[in-house]
Amino acid sequence: MTFQVGIILLVMVAAYAVAKAKKLSVELSIFAAALAGGIAGAFVKTPPIADLPRQFIEGSFPYLDVMLLFSTATIFMAIISESGGVNYVVRGTIRLFHNKRLIALFILMIIVLIPGALTGAGSVSLLVVGAPVAMALKLLGISQKRVAAMMFIWAGLSAAAPPVNIWAMILCAGTAIPYVGFEFTLGIPVLLLGTFTLFVLGWKKEAAADVQTALRNMPEAPKGMTWWRVILPFLVFFGLIVASRVWPFALPIFGLPLEFVIAAVVALLVSPHKIKILTLSRDTMKRLLPLLATMIVVGMLQQIMTATGVRGLLSFVVISTPLILLYVLLAVIIPFSEGVLTYGAAAILGIPLVWFFDSIGLHATVAIAGLSLLWPLGDGLPPTALIGRLSVMVSEYKGSYWSFIRTAWLPWLVITIVGILMVVYSAKLEFLVRWSM
């Protein structure tokens, strides 16, 4: 039986490798692996060939709610950006805190963290606020290479930050653990690690522009934009979240996608100029295509791996690995799996890992939070390197890709250590989950 399942796994790996060699996208390569695995499994009737279409369709469903969340959150952030809110806030930060450099850097970090935290995608942070923030960082006297490195680490942390962490959502959906208790469990490490990155990469100052030159070089904010127009949609969004916690029996459960839609409507209404919502929505969906498709194909792959027994085989490998070795290997296998499979890595490697950690008495929620600090690092590794490539793009860094990754070595190392320690000492850190409830 193990031999058969091993062959199916090899077929899946080969299909993925061939698809990548044929220069297909990561999403289609994962789909090819699922298809090949399903067909290989059909030879030994796991699953029977007639069942394959049902398996694929069922597999497309587990992350439908995550897709809705992705789409609504990104449309909300796109409206904020299109209304000029992002440029207004970045310009305001430079104008007010140009001489208080560390405060300015901290606010810029928060600006990068917010879109990723709300959408679960670091790439959205870079696409929505990346260019103006990178420009502001350069005007504050940070070299292009360091700007690229800071943007990469901050965008990665933004994806891990609460309330929306896609890796944690995938792991929770796959292990039947409720997606609750992550606010402080993820929020505190993300803020501390982001601030550490700020000091490591942002402390050294090169020639900075004076405030007038800086403001002249930055994109203009539209006429009529004010602080309250920027803040109100966020107040509505966070207000709905807080209200549902404070009055759980008096309010209906809206769910995050609907809360984003309500906040988006408010953002549209308070925008100082008219926004073409249909065009903006279509463009946003086009930009989100790889992320949404990843959700679908990961669900299908997960379904096929379950039906063929490959998932069980991988779980067996995980629980057979000596514990100390497993902890050490996390530093390598988690980022590399992200580089190859993007979010699919959480479903394929993460789920057996969390089952195993749970079974040996570790706290599953804290362990998931620790693992999800490690995955974003893989977004700087090939073949995908999604956040890494976008960081280079928004910072207009012209040097070699690996030299900018090397610049981020210290934050990378510290994030890795923190993530692994959170897994190892998850039972002792259980109070973070209690604080979040």
Add this chain to the structure above:
Amino acid sequence: MSLIMILYYIISAYIAAMVIWNFLHEKKNANDMILYLLILVPLLLRILRIK
């Protein structure tokens, strides 16, 4: 069906409409066309309430 459920169907339909629009206007990139079709599978089945 509760009001919130209906709103979620409307959100799904809106997103599906945007995806269909993009699919119909995508003339060159076969990779993207396949991805649009994959995304549409759960959205359309949910809107049509097919289990």
